[in-house]
Amino acid sequence: MSEPLRVRPSQTLSHDVGDYPDGMVLAVNKPLRWSSADVIRKLKFAAIRHFGKKNLKVGHAGTLDPLAEGVLLVCIGAACKRAEEFQRHDKEYVADLVFGATTPSYDLEKEPDRFFPYEQIDRAKIEAILPKFLGEQMQVAPLFSAKSIDGVRAYELARKALRSGGPVKDGLLRESRIVIHELELLDFGKYEPPSGSADGADKNASTAENGSARNASFRIHLADASALKGHPLARLRIRCSKGTYIRALARDIGEALGSGAFLSRLIRTASGDFRLEEALSLQDALSLFERR
Numbered sequence: 001m002s003e004p005l006r007v008r009p010s011q012t013l014s015h016d017v018g019d020y021p022d023g024m025v026l027a028v029n030k031p032l033r034w035s036s037a038d039v040i041r042k043l044k045f046a047a048i049r050h051f052g053k054k055n056l057k058v059g060h061a062g063t064l065d066p067l068a069e070g071v072l073l074v075c076i077g078a079a080c081k082r083a084e085e086f087q088r089h090d091k092e093y094v095a096d097l098v099f100g101a102t103t104p105s106y107d108l109e110k111e112p113d114r115f116f117p118y119e120q121i122d123r124a125k126i127e128a129i130l131p132k133f134l135g136e137q138m139q140v141a142p143l144f145s146a147k148s149i150d151g152v153r154a155y156e157l158a159r160k161a162l163r164s165g166g167p168v169k170d171g172l173l174r175e176s177r178i179v180i181h182e183l184e185l186l187d188f189g190k191y192e193p194p195s196g197s198a199d200g201a202d203k204n205a206s207t208a209e210n211g212s213a214r215n216a217s218f219r220i221h222l223a224d225a226s227a228l229k230g231h232p233l234a235r236l237r238i239r240c241s242k243g244t245y246i247r248a249l250a251r252d253i254g255e256a257l258g259s260g261a262f263l264s265r266l267i268r269t270a271s272g273d274f275r276l277e278e279a280l281s282l283q284d285a286l287s288l289f290e291r292r
Helices: 035-053 077-087 125-131 154-163 198-219 246-256 282-288
Strands: 024-030 058-060 070-077 091-100 136-142 174-191 232-240 262-271
Touching: 024 035, 024 077, 024 282, 035 058, 058 077, 070 077, 077 136, 091 246, 125 174, 125 198, 125 246, 136 246, 232 262, 246 262, 246 282
Parallel strands: 070 262
Antiparallel strands: 024 070, 058 070, 091 232, 091 262, 136 174, 174 232
């Protein structure tokens, strides 16, 4: 089987999409506070304009949460037919877990709402518990996820519950079989919230990174967790199967340690053999379709 073009940062693309009969794949470093759909919309518009083909197919091979960064595989043209194949590949992440609290989304899309003891948590206890999460296991996805419940996205039900003032209940989703291949503690320390307001600091970063394309990121809320400064923080490297929710893993590790935990940061460092070091920034990816 022929392989799609694996686009490199220095690539010069033809304006004739027929020159790429197997399509192309871009590994894009998805910015913080951009949804995967935001990235696809931007790149699809640029690619359609570049190739002059209105019905050009553009999609991704494995979504990333808005508050996650890192490798998002963007398939263009005939490569879209292989998106499901690429999506089945293992993923690698670096995740920061903050202990002593949880949020309804298990990341900072929502404010911390439950608090737990955390004084007992240290490096040794984390290293001792991690091997229990290796291998094949059953996992319940967070309710704030794209899982379907009777044809409705789980996050739609969760957000509706919050708007009505009701509780966001776990237990509505069925368990899924996942595999954690590797789980390594990279660092252990204390949580330091971003300086300044959560949204203000992030807007500055988005402006610098994305230039005129930055506005899509402002729709995503980044909660203020400054009250949790000094709580234990573990940085983990995780290699896992398709369908693994790292937010759910954070929840489960927190519970196993007699506390609670949520993600303060998540970076996908690899999707299959596409690695973050080779990924294009969003601006560089857009620039590929602006070259003459």
